Amino acid sequence: SLEDLITIHVTDLSGEEHQIAAPTDMNLNVMEAIRANEIPIKATCGGMAMCATCNCLVKSNHPLPEMSEDEEAMLDEAFVLDIDGSRLMCQIPVSDKIDGLQIQLGELTAE
Numbered sequence: 833s834l835e836d837l838i839t840i841h842v843t844d845l846s847g848e849e850h851q852i853a854a855p856t857d858m859n860l861n862v863m864e865a866i867r868a869n870e871i872p873i874k875a876t877c878g879g880m881a882m883c884a885t886c887n888c889l890v891k892s893n894h895p896l897p898e899m900s901e902d903e904e905a906m907l908d909e910a911f912v913l914d915i916d917g918s919r920l921m922c923q924i925p926v927s928d929k930i931d932g933l934q935i936q937l938g939e940l941t942a943e
Contacts, residue, residue, distance in 0.1 A: 838927075840852050841935070844937050852871070881903050884906040886921040888921050888937055897924065
């Protein structure tokens with residue numbers, strides 16, 4: 833139902849903004865929601881916090897879950913350009929708490 837949908841604003845690497853609807857009742861994370869909307873993202877490890885290809889910059893002030901050590905280590909290793917505010921999209925669950933979330937897809941400086 834529509835009540836179970838939240839909106840996520842995603843700016844892709846070319847600077848284009850997409851507004852996607854994501855269901856809160858399917859245990860998705862932000863990476864999966866974006867992928868389901870066919871916005872091209874790399875998510876090499878499929879959501880295990882084992883790579884940093886789905887890093888993003890969180891632009892809005894939403895209460896997000898604490899970063900795990902794995903996630904922090906991945907962001908460190910990836911030479912993410914702006915570590916403050918960077919998160920792995922696969923580590924952010926889709927829930928009512930993040931309705932209206934604004935993120936910018938992150939660029940990796942190292943492959």
